[in-house]
Amino acid sequence: MDIKKLLAQQVQEALTDIQLITDKPVTVRPAVRPEFGDYQVDSMMALGKLCGENPLVLAARVADALMKNSHSRTMLARAEAVAPGFINLFLRDEWIIDLTGQAANDERLGVARQNAQHIVVDYSSPNVAKEMHVGHLRSTIIGDASVRTLEFLGHRVTRVNHIGDWGTQFGMLIACLEIAENQGDISLSDLEGFYRAAKKRYDDDPGFALKARAYVVKLQQGDAWCREMWRKLVDISMTQNQQNYDRLGVSLSKDDIRGESFYNEMLPEIVDDLLARGIATMDGETAIVYLDNYRNKQGDPMGVIVRKQDGGYLYTTTDIACAKYRYQQLHADRILYYIDARQHQHLMMAWEIVRRAGYVPEQVTLEHHKFGMMLDKTGKPFKTREGGTIRLAELLEEAVTRAHKLVSEKSPQLAAGELETLAEMIGIGAVKYADLSKNRTTDYVFDWDTMLSFEGNTAPYIQYACARITSLLRKAAATEGPLPETFSGTLSFSTETERALAVKLLQFEETLLAVAKEGMPNIMCHYLFELASMFSGFYASSPVLTHQERSRRQSRLALCALTGKVLSTGLETLGIRVPERM
Ligand code: ARG
Helix, strand or coil: CCHHHHHHHHHHHHHHHCCCCCCCCCCEEECCCHHHCCEEECCHHHHHHHCCCCHHHHHHHHHHHHHHCHHHHHHEEEEEEECCCEEEEEECHHHHHHHHHHHHHCCCCCCCCCCCCEEEEECCCCECCCCCEHHHHHHHHHHHHHHHHHHHCCCEEEEEECCECCCCHHHHHHHHHHHHHHCCCCCCCCHHHHHHHHHHHHHHCHHHHHHHHHHHHHHHCCCHHHHHHHHHHHHHHHHHHHHHHHHHCCCCCHHHECCHHHHHHHHHHHHHHHHHCCCEEEECCEEEEEEEEEECCCCCEEEEEEECCCCCECHHHHHHHHHHHHHHCCCCCEEEECCEHHHHHHHHHHHHHHHHCCCCCCCCEEEECCECCEECCCCCECCCCCCCCCEHHHHHHHHHHHHHHHHHHHCCCCCHHHHHHHHHHHHHHHHHHHHHCCCCCCCEECCHHHHCCCCCCCHHHHHHHHHHHHHHHHHHHHHHCCCCCCCCCCCCCCCHHHHHHHHHHHCHHHHHHHHHHHCCCHHHHHHHHHHHHHHHHHHHHCCCCCCCCHHHHHHHHHHHHHHHHHHHHHHHHCCCCCCCCC
16 A cells, blocks of 8 residues: 555645646655654645735645545544644544555555566676675665566566676687696686786787777677687586575576677677768778767767777667667566666767767666665775775675674574574575665765674664564464454554554555665665564563553554564565574
8 A cells, every 4th residue: 555645645635625726746745753743745835926815825725625525534644734824634544444454464465466566677787707895785786676666566677787707808818728628727717817918018018008908809800719718618607696686686587688799790780870870971991870968078069989999889878779779679677787887878869969969768767776876984995904806705704704803692592403504594694685775876985894793774773673572473373273264353553653653554555665665675674673663662661472462462562563574575575584483
């Protein structure tokens, strides 16, 4: 149930009832304080101004019309106009109870399936032959949380891992592979070292560089052996990356790989088309598109090269082709890109060309869900002590080691196997959550201590709340017998805390919708943190199993059970695992 939308519709209806027709959308948001009700309308201020009516008077008329509407009255106990023109909406207890009961009985927890769109999501996208480092973490996990959320809402999602598997660097790598093959060792267990050695040799040894360049040409011409070596490099590299994905619990598989090389054959045709239609022009041997919206320092339109003098294509040309492909071949309704903020201008320019050429129609959105950098505690880019990049595999190992230490101190009674599993869930969960819980558009400070804390907006805190509820329900099953099949008739409120918890539980759907729209999992983190905190408050102040009245025990257990399900489903949409006990 999307309460926000439902209420907005009713306010819209109330406006029609008082003969005020507006095409301005009405916005309703959860109230920030209990005295403001459950939801608040703040559109009357602007609307009053627009039609020359005192906003408070208008708010009062709308509130009145709302409460005259029998449909709204089933949902609302009260609508109250307050200065300077807000309308405070108070939901009816019976309505909340009814809906909470329905959510508790529903395997989707009351969340409606959306009209399915086909959404293509480009994420992770590391470069081949380099090991994944912390720089790839953000795209990988924010993208994956977004994908999981969209799928939960009922959309069809195509994951695309747009790996960097093409370019001149393959010449030097193949030249090195040739040597390695002659020595009979191409396992490439140390891919990073292999890459560095190739680069060094390329820079230092002119003979080698010559050979490397010759291999680039051969590879591009489709030479069978070069292709085979190239395949080998891509395979080895992606097999290693898959280990990171698996450990992270990221839902990417080898089938989702559509690297840059995939679009290669489409590039000549695209540049020809751009030239033929006058979108691109030739500047000597170079094909360029001039963009009026981008000006250089001299105030002239900036040019984007789509084909180099030597006939080579660029990263931008590939992104033009891939947007076209995602619409024309995959029939996407919406296309999302989880890429570093530093590539924003690149994408905007590529898409401007895409739009001008009409490759993707306006109604299909191309969205750059950008994110900032990962910084250390001193505000510098997150690096090893020696200033190198931190390997992702190493970071994950450290997370689990740290979690292991924490858990063995906190729960020494756990059996070794259980401890291991728990450390994995908590360590990986903490790293993921720390990133997901920040607004992705800003840089983010990586700090082991806060992310692994059991207090505050962290994975362990929410995982712990889940485990606590599971344990409570286990106990209840022993003393109370099985929980009722259906909760209808079970729920009732005896305190404000219970009521507030129920309202919060009903806001799960609007939270999912917000994450899906903005591609911002931090909205879900914030919601889960608030829910877990409310639950803590409720649990501390309201006896559940020790209450004398059976009906009260049952009602509270029902709330606990639904809270547990919403918390764990919420964590699942973030790609974070939920322990049975902690
Ligand atoms: N491989 C690129 C990088 O590491 C990211 C690719 C993102 N996707 C895209 N369609 N450009 O910077």
